[in-house]
Structure formats: structure tokens, C-alpha cells
Amino acid sequence: xxxxxxxxxxxxxxxxxxxxxxxxxxxxxxxxxxxxxxxxxxxxxxxxxxxxxxxxxxxxxxxxxxxxxxxxxxxxxxxxxxxxxxxxxxxxxxxxxxxxxxxxxxxxxxxxxxxxxxxxxxxxxxxxxxxxxxxxx
Amino acid sequence: xxxxxxxxxxxxxxxxxxxxxxxxxxxxxxxxxxxxxxxxxxxxxxxxxxxxxxxxxxxxxxxxxxxxxxxxxxxxxxxxxxxxxxxxxxxxxxxxxxxxxxxxxxxxxxxxxxxxxxxxxxxxxxxxxxxxxxxxxxxxxxxxxxxxxxxxxxxxxxxxxxxxxxxxxxxxxxxxxxxxxxxxxxxxxxxxxxxxxxxxxxxxxxxxxxxxxxxxxxxxxxxxxxxxxxxxxxxxxxxxxxxxxxxxxxxxxxxxxxxxxxxxxxxxxxxxxxxxxxxxxxxxxxxxxxxxxxxxxxxxxxxxxxxxxxxxxxxxxxxxxxxxxxxxxxxxxxxxxxxxxxxxxxxxxxxxxxxxxxxxxxxxxxxxxxxxxxxxxxxxxxxxxxxxxxxxxxxxxxxxxxxxxxxxxxxxxxxxxxxxxxxxxxxxxxxxxxxxxxxxxxxxxxxxxxxxxxxxxxxxxxxxxxxxxxxxxxxxxxxxxxxxxxxxxxxxxxxxxxxxxxxxxxxxxxxxxxxxxxxxxxxxxxxxxxxxxxxxxxxxxxxxxxxxxxxxxxxxxxxxxxxxxxxxxxxxxxxxxxxxxxxxxxxxxxxxxxxxxxxxxxxxxxxxxxxxxxxxxxxxxxxxxxxxxxxxxxxxxxxxxxxxxxxxxxxxxxxxxxxxxxxxxxxxxxxxxxxxxxxxxxxxxxxxxxxxxxxxxxxxxxxxxxxxxxxxxxxxxxxxxxxxxxxxxxxxxxxxxxxxxxxxxxxxxxxxxxxxxxxxxxxxxxxx
Numbered sequence: 046x047x048x049x050x051x052x053x054x055x056x057x058x059x060x061x062x063x064x065x066x067x068x069x070x071x072x073x074x075x076x077x078x079x080x081x082x083x084x085x086x087x088x089x090x091x092x093x094x095x096x097x098x099x100x101x102x103x104x105x106x107x108x109x110x111x112x113x114x115x116x117x118x119x120x121x122x123x124x125x126x127x128x129x130x131x132x133x134x135x136x137x138x139x140x141x142x143x144x145x146x147x148x149x150x151x152x153x154x155x156x157x158x159x160x161x162x163x164x165x166x167x168x169x170x171x172x173x174x175x176x177x178x179x180x181x182x
Numbered sequence: 183x184x185x186x187x188x189x190x191x192x193x194x195x196x197x198x199x200x201x202x203x204x205x206x207x208x209x210x211x212x213x214x215x216x217x218x219x220x221x222x223x224x225x226x227x228x229x230x231x232x233x234x235x236x237x238x239x240x241x242x243x244x245x246x247x248x249x250x251x252x253x254x255x256x257x258x259x260x261x262x263x264x265x266x267x268x269x270x271x272x273x274x275x276x277x278x279x280x281x282x283x284x285x286x287x288x289x290x291x292x293x294x295x296x297x298x299x300x301x302x303x304x305x306x307x308x309x310x311x312x313x314x315x316x317x318x319x320x321x322x323x324x325x326x327x328x329x330x331x332x333x334x335x336x337x338x339x340x341x342x343x344x345x346x347x348x349x350x351x352x353x354x355x356x357x358x359x360x361x362x363x364x365x366x367x368x369x370x371x372x373x374x375x376x377x378x379x380x381x382x383x384x385x386x387x388x389x390x391x392x393x394x395x396x397x398x399x400x401x402x403x404x405x406x407x408x409x410x411x412x413x414x415x416x417x418x419x420x421x422x423x424x425x426x427x428x429x430x431x432x433x434x435x436x437x438x439x440x441x442x443x444x445x446x447x448x449x450x451x452x453x454x455x456x457x458x459x460x461x462x463x464x465x466x467x468x469x470x471x472x473x474x475x476x477x478x479x480x481x482x483x484x485x486x487x488x489x490x491x492x493x494x495x496x497x498x499x500x501x502x503x504x505x506x507x508x509x510x511x512x513x514x515x516x517x518x519x520x521x522x523x524x525x526x527x528x529x530x531x532x533x534x535x536x537x538x539x540x541x542x543x544x545x546x547x548x549x550x551x552x553x554x555x556x557x558x559x560x561x562x563x564x565x566x567x568x569x570x571x572x573x574x575x576x577x578x579x580x581x582x583x584x585x586x587x588x589x590x591x592x593x594x595x596x597x598x599x600x601x602x603x604x605x606x607x608x609x610x611x612x613x614x615x616x617x618x619x620x621x622x623x624x625x626x627x628x629x630x631x632x633x634x635x636x637x638x639x640x641x642x643x644x645x646x647x648x649x650x651x652x653x654x655x656x657x658x659x660x661x662x663x664x665x666x667x668x669x670x671x672x673x674x675x676x677x678x679x680x681x682x683x684x685x686x687x688x689x690x691x692x693x694x695x696x697x698x699x700x701x702x703x704x705x706x707x708x709x710x711x712x713x714x715x716x717x718x719x720x721x722x723x724x725x726x727x728x729x730x731x732x733x734x735x736x737x738x739x740x741x742x743x744x745x746x747x748x749x750x751x752x753x754x755x756x757x758x759x760x761x762x763x764x765x766x767x768x769x770x771x772x773x774x775x776x777x778x779x780x781x782x783x784x785x786x787x788x789x790x791x792x793x794x795x796x797x798x799x800x801x802x803x804x805x806x807x808x809x810x811x812x813x814x815x816x817x818x819x820x821x822x823x824x825x826x827x828x829x830x831x832x833x834x835x836x837x838x839x840x841x842x843x844x845x846x847x848x849x850x851x852x853x854x855x856x857x858x859x860x861x862x863x864x865x866x867x868x869x870x871x872x873x874x875x876x877x878x879x880x881x882x883x884x885x886x887x888x889x890x891x892x893x894x895x896x897x898x899x900x901x902x903x904x905x906x907x908x909x910x911x912x913x914x915x916x917x918x919x920x921x922x923x924x925x926x927x928x929x930x931x932x933x934x935x936x937x938x939x940x941x942x943x944x945x946x947x948x949x950x
Contacts, residue, residue: 051346063908069830073908073911073915074906074907074908074911074912074915075906075907075908076904076907076908077581077826077827077830077908077910078830078911079827079908079911079914079915080914080915081831081912081914082827082831082834085831085834085835085838086834088838089834089837089841091836092838093866095700100669112933112934112937113247113283114290114934115930118926119927122922122923122926123923126920127920137920140903140905142905154905156906156912159915159919160911160914160915162926163914163915163922163926166926166929166930167926167929169930169933170745170929170930170932170933171838171933172927173933173934173936173937174842174932174933174936174937175838175841175842175845177846177937177941178845178936178940178941180940181941
């Protein structure tokens with residue numbers, strides 16, 4: 046399926062889609078979106094790239110195997126979940142929030158890191174599944 | 183006391199680190215563990231003989247009433263001394279017996295684990311913790327029987343033993359829970375006063391049966407006895423320690439421990455007398471037909487356990503004293519006979535009694551030990567065995583009804599046990615030494631000192647019986663009886679019926695020893711009856727069960743994914759259909775629904791068209807693409823009903839699904855019609871039925887009044903508590919964040935599963 050149109054388009058689409066996925070991830074707390082959807086969009090971006098340029102090229106682009114994103118994401122989520130226990134002695138999953146919002150991104154809290162963890166896990170898991178299957182098919 | 187119980191386990195775990203050290207020349211150092219425990223528990227003797235009871239409680243799971251509470255009284259002291267004392271000798275013996283064995287460290291780990299478990303069992307004052315230790319003894323016994331794991335027979339015996347004792351453990355748990363429920367506590371010492379309420383309770387018979395099942399399977403009573411001869415596949419130290427001296431007595435201990443609580447009823451006494459009586463006679467008769475030394479000892483052990491159960495069944499003070507004395511006597515002589523058998527096996531390489539002879543010329547100290555052990559076993563005065571045997575006869579004579587039947591059975595058993603003791607302890611050393619054994623030499627001291635020590639103790643206790651009486655028997659009886667009369671153990675009871683019976687035993691036993699020569703002919707004679715033995719019946723049953731489960735599994739797990747899905751959905755249809763049509767009002771109030779809009783109708787038509795196209799399409803890719811359409815149509819529906827989060831997720835998931843399908847199907851050959859028409863119609867009907875049922879269900883659910891409390895709570899608090907305006911996302915990352923965390927874990931597991939399965943196959947294919 047390596048058509049010129051798709052290949053040219055995907056070169057532009059990949060960064061745009063990735064940006065979009067981060068956007069969805071960040072806006073999740075106020076508006077429709079979140080880590081899960083963001084992760085799916087990001088993996089779609091990579092899958093599209095794999096379709097256009099071939100799996101090998103996408104893998105080169107990624108540098109590491111997407112599976113390695115899963116442990117990182119999980120660790121991030123768990124740290125976000127247990128941070129209240131460590132820092133303030135409150136029960137697990139209590140939201141912790143920074144006092145001052147950061148420009149563009151907005152308020153930062155433990156929920157955001159939790160969501161980023163989910164985002165990474167979703168990318169890792171879905172890309173691992175798709176890449177493995179397409180390699181073996 | 184907790185440390186004392188845990189010491190065995192701690193040592194077992196530390197083997198991981200110090201295993202190399204223990205395997206080497208320093209293996210005898212491990213003897214220090216049981217020795218220090220022996221010293222520790224011996225230090226309690228003065229206190230216990232004054233009649234004190236030592237309690238120690240450590241909270242474990244207090245919310246369930248499960249504590250690690252330990253109680254050291256006369257009965258537990260008797261057992262702890264036996265466990266640690268014989269343990270010390272066995273540990274020392276092992277260091278020589280298995281010298282240089284590849285897995286000696288492992289062996290010590292299992293052995294000390296067992297010792298810890300056994301100590302915990304006899305010290306526990308809580309039913310549940312007692313059960314835990316009970317199971318641990320079964321498990322460590324499994325490992326020890328299967329220690330020679332390269333041999334098929336060992337593995338089989340280990341499994342049989344685990345199966346039988348494991349079943350007993352299950353029964354014990356049932357009995358414990360039931361008893362705890364009836365008594366309102368799991369603490370055994372608190373139940374003592376409630377004996378009357380418990381024995382008159384309607385669940386009493388069931389409790390007693392469950393406890394019987396546990397005790398009989400552990401203590402190898404008929405018809406569960408057959409695992410014990412099989413367990414002799416274990417190395418001799420194990421047979422000595424677990425399968426004659428301590429573990430098999432756990433069942434007896436259980437019965438003794440619960441005699442004051444559950445005992446003194448007709449049901450309790452008569453069951454124990456019958457089962458114990460049958461066991462002791464049945465296995466005593468078996469002895470005549472055996473030629474393997476360990477086989478003879480195994481059956482005589484079963485028979486001795488039968489006597490113990492029988493005595494508990496009699497339940498009088500005399501009988502219980504006899505029981506306690508015989509527990510000590512049996513441990514002393516049977517352990518030494520096993521150790522002696524081990525030496526013979528170790529030095530000559532055979533345990534066949536028909537070949538062994540004349541070994542006294544080369545193994546003199548062992549022969550002395552064997553002779554003394556035989557004397558104790560036969561109850562020849564002035565050994566401790568004589569006192570034990572005398573008491574058994576007296577207990578039988580004074581019981582009242584069926585006296586001669588009981589005494590006759592005991593007499594016959596004792597005669598045969600006398601015979602067994604002499605065959606195992608004396609026969610290998612008598613006669614002329616065959617040429618093949620001339621090179622046999624006396625092994626190192628660590629092997630022959632332990633049995634010699636044991637038999638000297640047996641002799642000493644016979645001469646000075648009040649040593650055992652003060653320290654063990656009297657405090658032990660205190661535990662078992664509510665009111666006790668004073669008594670004294672002595673060698674000379676005067677000239678009475680019991681003495682005559684003793685003399686008869688010795689006379690006939692000696693006669694038997696000279697008349698009945700063990701031979702392979704006799705052994706093959708008894709093997710003809712194997713077919714109707716309980717062992718065979720149980721094994722055949724388990725084989726049948728396993729064949730049935732294979733059939734069952736093959737029927738339901740045939741490897742076709744469509745078959746699994748069809749089965750699951752079909753079953754769900756049955757359940758759903760039954761519920762819906764049996765107690766459901768089918769009328770639906772349509773007026774409460776909002777009106778259809780043009781968009782909705784259009785989308786539904788789209789979906790139906792796509793579905794029909796999927797089903798009847800002749801191309802795989804087209805079918806997949808049209809399934810994607812169905813998914814996207816769903817996204818639109820979600821959008822209409824203002825669920826943008828759901829719509830977005832559904833949209834991405836559907837995209838990925840289609841991509842996945844395309845990836846897989848792309849490489850497959852063009853569409854082939856593989857499934858038969860009948861199957862297609864079947865599946866079609868199933869899908870339509872399932873769809874219809876689900877529709878009805880959803881419609882009915884819509885009719886139910888909705889509990890909006892949770893929705894409102896989330897809507898109101900999302901911003902206040904979690905600073906988020908998107909309630910869906912707040913629920914995901916905050917309110918129910920733990921759920922999300924676990925779901926992501928599931929996702930990871932799934933990804934790793936796919937990765938592992940496919941990569942593994944890739945690699946094997948690459949190899950080719």
C-alpha cells in the first residue's frame with residue numbers, strides 16, 4: 046500500500062496527529078478527551094505511518110520497541126496514584142494539585158500524570174499488538 | 183514459642199543461602215536445630231509436670247478469630263519431645279546416610295519444614311492455624327516421599343499420599359469450620375467446657391465424621407491405609423521420622439486432642455473401636471506376607487496406629503494411659519527398627535528379608551540395637567514395651583461388653599506385631615553370613631548410635647517407669663480426662679489375666695518367628711487379592727475420573743474459536759431466555775421513549791445494510807470494511823446522545839480494529855467459503871436469538887426507575903473535589919482511578935500475551 050499520495054500525506058499527518066493526541070490528552074480534564082483516547086489517536090498515527098512507509102521505517106522512527114512504553118506508563122501511573130501517600134499522607138489516588146497554573150497547559154496535578162501514564166500504556170499496548178500481528182501475518 | 187515453631191521454616195528458607203555449606207562436611211551441624219528445640223521444650227518439663235499449662239498468643243487475623251495461639255500442656259509436650267528428640271537423631275543419621283547426596287540441602291529444608299509444621303500442629307490452640315500446620319505436614323511429606331523424583335514409583339506414591347492426606351485436610355477444614363461455628367470460637371481450650379452442648383448439637387455427627395475422615399486418612403486407618411506402604415519409597419530417614427514416629431501420629435493426636443470435646447459418646451467410641459480394630463488386624467495379617475523389610479515395618483506401623491485408635495475408642499482412663507504409653511513405646515522401637523533397616527539397606531544394598539542373614543558378625547552394635555528393639559516391640563519384660571502391652575490388655579479386659587472379642591483382636595495383633603519386630607530386628611542378624619555380605623563393614627557412628635540410643639531409652643523407661651509417668655503420662659492424662667484417678671506405671675502388676683495374655687503373646691510370637699518363614703511365594707499369594715484392595719479401588723476410581731474429565735475437556739475445548747463463542751452465547755441465551763420468559767412482564771411502555779428522529783432512522787438503516795453486506799459478502803476485506811461501518815455508525819449514535827468521549831474512543835478503537843483485521847486478512851487467500859451452510863444457519867439463528875434477547879433486556883432495563891444518586895454525586899463533585907469539568911474523565915483518572923490502573927494492567931498483559939505467543943512461534947519457525 047505504498048502509494049505516493051499516502052506517503053506524502055503521512056509525513057505531514059504523523060506530527061499533526063501526534064500533536065493532536067497530546068492536545069486531546071491535555072484537554073481531557075475539562076472537555077471530551079483524555080489519556081485513553083489520546084493514546085489511541087497517537088497509535089493510529091504510527092499505524093498510518095507504518096502503512097505508508099513500511100513497518101521497518103516506523104520502527105526506526107520510534108527508535109525503541111513500543112512495548113517499552115508500557116512499563117514506563119505503568120510506573121508513572123502508579124507513582125501518580127501513590128504520591129498522596131508519600132507526600133501528604135492522604136489516601137491513595139487523592140488528587141494533588143500545584144498552586145499556580147502553567148501557561149498553555151493549565152493546572153498541573155497528580156491526575157495529569159496518571160493520565161499521561163495511561164496514554165503511554167495505551168500507545169505501547171496497541172502498537173505492540175498491531176506490530177506483532179502484522180509482523181507474523 | 184513462636185520462634186521455636188518458626189525455626190524449622192526459617193532454617194528451610196536459609197538453605198537457599200547456606201545450602202552449599204550444609205551439603206558439605208558440615209551437614210551434621212544442622213542437627214543443632216532439632217537439638218536446641220529439644221532442649222528448649224525439655225526445659226518446660228518441670229512446669230508441665232506440676233500441672234501448669236503454658237499459653238502464648240500472637241494475633242494473626244484477629245478479624246476472623248484466627249490467631250497463632252500456642253498451648254503447651256502434657257499432651258503437646260509428649261508430642262513435641264517426640265518430634266524434636268527423634269528429629270535430632272534423624273538429622274544426625276541423615277548427615278551420614280545421605281552423605282554427598284546431590285540434593286542433601288533440599289532434603290534438610292523439607293525435613294526441617296516438616297518439623298516446624300509438626301510442632302505447630304501439636305502446639306496450636308486455634309483450629310484454623312492447626313489446619314494450616316496440618317496441611318503443611320502433608321505438603322512436606324509429599325516432597326519427602328517424592329525426594330527421589332527421578333523414579334516413577336516415588337512420584338506416584340507421593341501423589342497418592344498427597345491425594346489421601348490432602349483429602350483428609352479438606353475434611354479437617356470442614357470439621358474445623360463447623361465446630362468453630364457450633365462452639366462460637368476457634369480456640370480449642372475454650373471448647374473444653376462446651377463438650378455437652380457440642381455433643382448434643384444436631385451437627386455433632388457430621389463434625390465427628392469430618393474429624394474421623396481427617397484423622398483416619400492422616401493416620402493411615404483402613405480403608406485409607408494404603409498410602410503409607412507406598413510412602414516407604416522415601417529415603418529411610420523420612421520413613422523413620424514422618425511415616426512411623428511423628429506425622430502419621432498426627433491423626434491420633436487430633437483424636438486425642440478432641441476426646442475431651444467430642445468424645446464420650448456412643449458414636450465416637452464405637453466408630454473408633456471398629457475402625458481401629460479392623461485396621462490393626464487387617465494390616466497385622468498383611469505382615470506375614472511381606473518380604474521387604476520396609477514393607478513389614480510399614481504394615482506393622484499401620485497396625486500400631488490401629489491399636490492407638492482402638493484405645494482412644496475405648497476411652498477409659500486405663501485405655502488412654504495405654505494409648506499414651508504405647509505412643510512413646512511405638513516411636514522408640516519403630517524408629518530404631520527403621521533406622522536399622524536403613525543401615526542394612528545402606529550397607530548391603532538390599533532389604534529383602536529372605537536374603538538377609540548373619541549380619542551380626544559384621545554389624546554387631548546394630549544387631550544389639552535390633553535385638554533390643556524387637557524385645558521392646560514384643561513387649562518382653564523389663565522393657566517399656568511390656569508396660570505398654572500390659573496396659574492394652576488391661577484396658578481391653580476392663581471395658582465391659584464384648585471383652586473377649588476386643589481382647590482377642592488385640593492379642594492376635596500383638597502376636598503378629600511381636601513376630602514383625604523379630605523378623606525386622608533379629609532375623610537379618612541370625613544364621614550364617616552369606617558370602618556376598620562378607621565385605622559389609624560397620625558404618626560410621628552417626629548411623630548406628632541413634633537406634634542404640636532409642637532402644638536404651640526404651641529399656642530405661644521400662645526399668646524406671648515413673649520417669650515417663652511424671653513428665654509425660656500424668657500431665658497428658660490430665661488433658662484428656664475431666665477427672666482422673668491416681669495411677670502408677672509399674673513393671674510388676676501381680677499375677678493376673680493380663681500377665682497370662684502377655685506370656686501367651688511372647689510364647690506364640692516366638693513360635694511364629696520360627697515357624698513362619700517369609701517367602702516370595704507368600705507375597706505373590708497376597709498380591710492376587712490386590713484387585714479388591716481399597717488401594718486398587720481408589721486408584722481405579724481416580725483413573726476413571728481423569729478419563730471422564732479428559733472426555734469432558736475434549737468435548738468443550740475443541741480448539742475452534744467459533745465453537746467457544748457459540749457455546750458461551752448459547753448458554754447465555756438459555757439463561758437469559760429462561761429469566762426473561764419465566765418471570766418477566768413482556769409488555770413495554772413505549773410512551774416513555776423519546777420520538778425517533780430522521781438521523782437515527784438513517785443510521786440504523788446504514789447499520790443494517792452494513793451488517794447484511796458483511797454476512798453475505800464474498801470478500802474478506804469488504805466484510806471487514808463494512809464491519810467498520812457498523813462501528814462508525816455506533817460512534818454517530820453516541821454523538822447524538824451526547825457522549826462525545828465514548829464516540830471518540832469508539833472511533834479510534836474501531837479504526838484500529840479494522841486495521842488489525844486488514845493486516846491479518848491481507849495475507850490470507852481470497853475469500854473461500856469454508857464453513858458449511860448448516861453451520862452458518864445455526865450461527866445465524868443463534869445471533870438473531872441473542873440479539874433479540876439483548877434488545878428485550880435493554881428495553882426492560884430502560885423501564886426500571888433509574889437511581890440518579892451516583893450520577894448526581896459525580897456531576898456535582900467532579901469540579902469541587904477533582905477540579906475537572908469532564909465528568910467522564912474525572913471518573914476515569916480520579917474517582918475510580920484504581921479501576922483504570924487495573925484495566926491498564928489488563929491491557930499490558932494482553933499485549934504481552936500477544937507478543938509472547940506470536941514471537942515464540944516466529945522463533946520456532948525461524949529455526950526451521
